[in-house]
Amino acid sequence: MRAPAISIKGRAFGDRVLLALVILLSLVMIAPVLWVIGLSLKENAELMANPNSVFQAPYTLKNYINTIGTSSVFVWVFNSIIVSGGLTLGTLILSSLAGYGFARLNFPGRNILFVIVLFGLAVPEQAVLVARHQIFSMLNFHNTYHGLILPGLSASFGVFLMTQYFKAIPKELDEAAMLDNASRFRTFWKVLLPLTVPAQATLGIFTFLGAWNDYLWPLISATKKDMYTLTVGMASTQTNFAQSEGIGFLMAQAVFAGAPILIVYLFFQKYIVTAVSGAAVR
């Protein structure tokens, strides 16, 4: 009876060490966020004189008021929402349809096409950037929303994920639906698609976050200020003296920029944890 008691004690100690480690790591992660919020609440002049004044009152909302009044950050946030949202929606629709096709339909060349899709996972974006830029130039797609959204729709990972997920759904459900007089589309829409919600959530979150944080393609495609996405827009404000003369103002913009993504995290927390742990892919 002693041995288990010791092992429970040992486990409790181990848990405490882990907890301490997690708290420490959390502080490391949250410190820059708190720093940004702190800076955004201080006068620029005060920060220029003494950067450590962030720890001392007084605090002000002036930077936020200035941001609302003068900054283009809301335009950029709006652009990012359109691009990330459109890309997420498009990826979910196309990946689901393609995944269903690969998992359930028999058509000539299916296996070869699937291998080609998998090859897409291995091709880095940089390798196709120049060619894509030229094609989009010819098509006059630059500085448009569809120009920013289209490249991301060729989502190899999404197709692969959804194919595997559809394959894991028992075929008896399709057969039961056939006996229930459901058309192929109705079977897909009413029976199979609802069962893929965990995979859709995983794919949706990764796609949205990936698109929101994407910098390279928007930097190339969106050259007009009113078509900037948030990442490009924020980078454009980092002028020579911004870091020293307008750091509070910059940080207030950053807070506005981060708010939508924070909301996504709050609403989809459960799915993000599942997605990251990989438990959703059964």
Added chain:
Amino acid sequence: MTADIEIRNVSKHFGAMTVLDDLSLSIKAREFIVFLGPSGCGKSTLLRMIAGLETVDTGEIAINNERIDHLPPGKRGIAMVFQSYALYPHMSVRDNMAFGLENIGMPRDVIEARIKESARILEMEHLLERKPGQLSGGQRQRVAIGRAIVKEPKAFLFDEPLSNLDAALRTRTRIELAQLHQRLQSTMIFVTHDQVEAMTLADRIVVMNNRKIEQIGSPMEIYDRPATKFVAGFVGAPAMNFVEATLDRSSRNARARFADGISVQTEIASDQTIDGKYTFGIRSEDVRIVPAGQGNADGVIDVLERLGERTLVYARLGDGQQIVGSDVGNSRVAVGDKVGLAFDGRKSHLFGETGRAWHAREV
């Protein structure tokens, strides 16, 4: 609504492999037919072909004299209960039952009335708002049957629907299915490899083996007069005793002689038999345990199985052959005892080299 089902010269191949070979069968309206056979014999494939889930390579299938083998599953007027139940996991029981009816554009009030009636028949009114994940195995089974009933199909197809249930629930559900058949008076086709299910449920059993039908008959016909050695060995527990034998056909009824000199007088007409090697067959309940020296043969008891109402006695003959006999429930015999085995010649069977069976004259 009920249906005659006619299967004519149906064959099925998967690549180079033949799964069903020129198979014909007539199923009468309101009949409870069981397809019985070992795994891989083609019974589930045949059921799926009737359902429309597998194509028919050659031959035809008709319901009420109308060919249906070219129709999609949903247009055949049949309902199927799957082994895994195949309930839609994200829909409530009510929605599971309504789905098929919504797909044919049935008015909502008619759907509701049908669901209500089916739920009443299956005593599952309290389960209607639950999802399949919140149900036990038995309840899911019930819902799967309910989903079939609401369609008021011409025929019900069951693909080993009891195999996922525990023993007690399987027995109970079996009885409920029999009652359901009596109540609905529908044509039902049931696939199983469990002979108890087949014997207890069927009006007629279709015994299948190796891509073909071995025998079609009532449960007692199949049991008492198996058409082939396969059927004799497959149906019945314990399996029928088989002993290699030669025939003495000199008298009116044939006498079977075993290798070690043991012989059994059968009531099988000598003039019906042909020359060749035979296998003598007899069921355990037709082998009585008697004192040593008083039966057709003597044997030493290897194993006893006490089943309550009778005792199965596994006795080994002098040449090492094991014979299963039957004694009373409170039998006094013990493992290692030498006992006599009395074969009931009237209940014996003979099987030729091709597996064909001969039985005693019908009384």
